[in-house]
Amino acid sequence: MRITYIHHSCYAVECEEALLVFDYWQDPNNLLHNMISECQKQVYFLVSHFHDDHYNPEILELDARRIVSYDAKKRRRIPDEKATAVMRMDEVYEDELIRVTALKSTDVGVCYLVEADGERLFHAGDYNNWYFERGDEHLKVSAREMEGLFMATLRKAKSAAGEIDHLMFPIDPRLEEHTLRGIRQWLKAIPSHHLYPMHTWQQDITPYLDELQQEYNIKIHWQK
């Protein structure tokens, strides 16, 4: 399994017979387009929610299976025939290559737990412990309520997967001193072997990653 960082929250996961693309928004180095044109495998686009930074309507034009959240289906007006599966929380999609479980995000839409080639992947979408001291203005919840929502999905992920091989998770410096709060809570509860940071807004996150590396036995995949 080869996992390539594309941009922002987009990772491309090359499996034996499938190419999984999570939350494709932009492809500044044409990496994704090259991969798609060179690879003979079944392409999947997975969309966690409708936000601009997680979606590109180009996915409707490419030859692929599309697994989209219910809000993306509606807000992005994705035609029925273009959606292979429309996911709400706790729903499962399964075909001959992958099995996908949708869990509730702490923002809009869902996060995805995926089993492929016997490995377990988790892509958070906008799921994180958005622990803003004054509460989250956009979500209209207090920091404590946010933490409760975050832990509820965490428990579900733990009972559904036990361990995660490949974890794609936000390291978002806008949270300042709470940037690592969510990922620490996750790693304490769910053994995860490889971490792929995302949603970094092009900030230098290496000091955060160094801290994490000292605390947890996890392989972090990140290039500046």
Ligand SMILES: [Zn+2]
């Ligand atoms: Zn986002």
